[in-house]
Amino acid sequence: MLGLPSVTKAEVRGARPFEISIEMEELKLRQYGLTLREVANTIRRSSLDLPAGSIRSDSGDILLRTEGQAYFKQDFEKIVLITRADGTRLMLGDIATINDGFEEVEFYSLFNGQPTIGVQISAVGDQNQITISREVEAYIEELRGTLPEGVQVESWMNATTLLEETRSMMLGNMAMGVVLVLVVLGIFLRLQLAFWVMLGMPIAFLGAFALMPAVGGSINVLSIFGFILVLGIVVDDAIIIGESVQTATEREGLSLDNVIRGAKRVAIPATFGVLTTVATFVPFLTVPGSFGPIPFAIGSVVILCLLFSIVESKLILPAHLASMKPLELVSTSPIRIFQAKIAAGLLHVIDNIYEPFLTRCLKVRYTTISVFLGMLIMALGLVLSPYIRTVFFPNMSSDFVRVRVEMIEGTASAQTVRVAEHIHQALLDLEES
Template sequence: ENEIRGVTGVERISSVSQENSGVVTVEVIKGYDTDDVLIDVQNAVDRIPTLPEGMEPVRTFTVENVRPAVSFALSGEDVDLRALKAIARRVEDDLRAIEGISKVELQGLPEEEIEIAFREEDLRAQGITFAQAALRVRTANIDITGGKVRTEAEELSIRARNKHDRAHELRDIVLKATPDGRFVRLGDVADLRDRWADDPTRNYLNGAPAVVVAVSSTVSEDILFIAEETVAYMERFNERGEAVHADLISDATIALRQRIDMLATNGVQGFLLVVLFLAMFLNIRLAFWVALSIPVAFAGMFVLANFFGITINVMSLFGMIIVVGILVDDGIVIAESIYQEHEKGASPVRAAVDGTMNVLPAVISAVFTTVAAFST
C-alpha cells in the first residue's frame, strides 16, 4: 500500500487480508486512463525490495463493473461431480467464444485436492521426518517460470512444469535413496487420495449436484444481446441429449424487456389518443402536430443519450415512461391555448407564438416540479 500511494490517478486504496492471501483494491480517479494506472501500479509493486519467502508472484489486473445478465444450472441425475466439472468448463469456454460475451463465472464448483496422510510408523522406520517428506513433495510438484532466452530472432520463455493433478501421479515421488540403492517413495510411507475441498456453498438442483453458470455484462456490452445468445446456447445444449441438462435460473433482462414493451405501448396509445381527442374537439391538423411531438422528443432523447453515454436500462426506461405522460399532457395544454388564440382571430403563426407563451411558464414549472420530485 505504501508503494502504491504515490501513483498518479489513484483515488482510494483498500485492502483485505486473510490466511494465505491478501487483496489490495485501487480505485482510479474518474478521467484517468485505467490501463496507464495499472502499469504504474505494477511498476510500484515491482519496486518492492523484499517479499515473504515462498510467496507466489503478485498478480495485478483490472476489475470492471459488471451486472448480472443470465444464470443457469447444469445438473444431471447420474453424473458425478468430476464429469459435471468437465462439462461446465466446456460450457464456459463455449460461452466465452461468443463475440460480445466476456464475463462467465462458474459457481458452486469446489476445488479438487490431493490428500496425503503420512503413516508415522513408516516414516520413522525409513528415517524420514515429516518436514523432510513435506519439503520433498513440495519441491517435486512445481510449476514456475525459469526466465527467458533471447536471440536475435526471438525471445523464448522457460517454464519448469512438474505439476501433478491426481493422487496416483504423486505416489512415485522419491523421498530418499537408501545406501543399498533402493528408493523410498511417497506411496511407501503415505496414503494418497483425490478429494473435493470442503465447500459449504455447493449447489443442488432437484437433489442432484449442480453448477451455476453466471453470465454478466460490462458497461460497454449489450445485456439484451448477451441474454439472447446465452438462452440460444442453452437450447442448443439441451438439444444434444446429454446426461447434463441446462435449466434457466434467472434472467435480468426480463424486467428490461417489460419496460421496453410498456414504453412502446404507452407511446403508441398516447399518440392515438392525442390524435383522436384533439381531432374531435379541436382540429385534425393541430392534433397531428401535437401527437408528432412524442416520436420527435424520443428521437432527440436517443441522440442526446448516445452523446452523453447514457445506456438503456430499467431506470432510464422508467424515466421515458414518465415523460410520455408529460409530453401528452403538456402537448394538449399548449394545443388548446393555441386553438383559443386562433379562434380570437390571430393568424396561425401568431396564434402558435402567443398560445405557447401564455402557458409556457406553467408548463416549465410543471416539468421542473416532476424533475425535482424524482431527483430527491
C-alpha cells in the same frame, strides 16, 4: 460459455472448491527415512512460482519467472523427494496416494430436487444484456442435444425477462397514450392538428434515446420507468402551442404568419412551464454515493424527453401546422358537428360555473388564501404524523421467491437438509394448488 461472442463474465456457483489431498503411510516414510515435515517442506519448495529478475534490452525489460506451481494430480506425483547417488529418484507418487477432488464440506446445491452446479452469466460495462441472454439461450438449446442421459441443462432466473416485460409495458403505455392524446385532442381540436401534436411524443422519445449514450445512460428497468413517468407530460407544451395556433388561425385565417403569431403568443409561458419541470428533476442527477445511479437513470431520461419536447413544439410543430389545409367556413362533417357541440358545452361550463366561482374567490381573496393555507397545513400534518408510514423502499412483489432460513448454531447438517426439503416440498404443493 466464455467462448460465446458477447459473454465476458461467467462464474460457477454451487460447486465445492477444488482440493488436492495427499495421504501417506507412516511405515513407508520410515522405510525411506523420511518424516512428514520433510515431505511437506519438499512439496512447498517444489510447487512454487518464483520471479527470477529481469533482462534489459533495447525493446524494453524482459521479466523472468520460473513456473513450478503444481495444480493437478500428475504435477504432484512428479515432485522429487530423494535423489540417490546412482541417479535414481524417489517421487511423491511412489509413496503417497494423491486425490484430485473437492473439499469435504457440508454443502448442498439443488435444482428441482436434483444436485446441480450453476453458472452465473453477467453483463460487464456497456454490454447489451438482451443480446447476451439470447446467445446463452441459443447455446443451451444446442447443448441439450449433446448431453448424456441423466444430465440436464436449464436456464433460470433470467433478469432480462423483467427488462423485456418493462420495455413491452412502456411501448404499450406509449401506444395507449398516443391513442388517448389523439382522441381527447380530436374532441376539441382539428384531427389533423391533434395528429401533429401527438407526433411530438415519439419524436421526444427518439431524441432522448439518441442522447442517452452521451450522458452515460442505458436502457434498463429504471430508465424505462422514467419514460413511463414522462409519458403524460411530454406533450403538454405541444398541446398549448397547438391550441393557440388553432385559435389564431380560426380568427385570422390559416397562413404561415398567423401560425407563427399563435405559437409566439404562448411560447414563453409554455417553455418556462417545461423548464420548471426540468428544474424539479435536476436534483436527481446530483445524488451522491452508491444510491446515486438510481435517481440519475430516471432524472436523465425525463430531462432529455422534456428538452426535446421544447425543441419539437417550438420549431417542428409550427412547420407542420402551417402545412394544414384551411377549414371550411360551413362544414356538414359529423366530426365537426360533434366538436361544435362539445365546444358549446365547455363554453357553457366556463361561463356559468367556472367564471362565477373564480370571480367569487377573487372577491374574498383572504378567505381563499386561508382555505388553501389550511389545506397545506393539513397535508404537512399528515406527512409528519404517524398516520402515513415512512419507509426507505416499499415492499414490492418480485418475480422470484426467496426463502432465508437461519438455524440455531450447532444444528446438525441433516436437520438443515430436512428443513430445506420441507420448504421445497411446500413450494411445489403451493404451485400445484
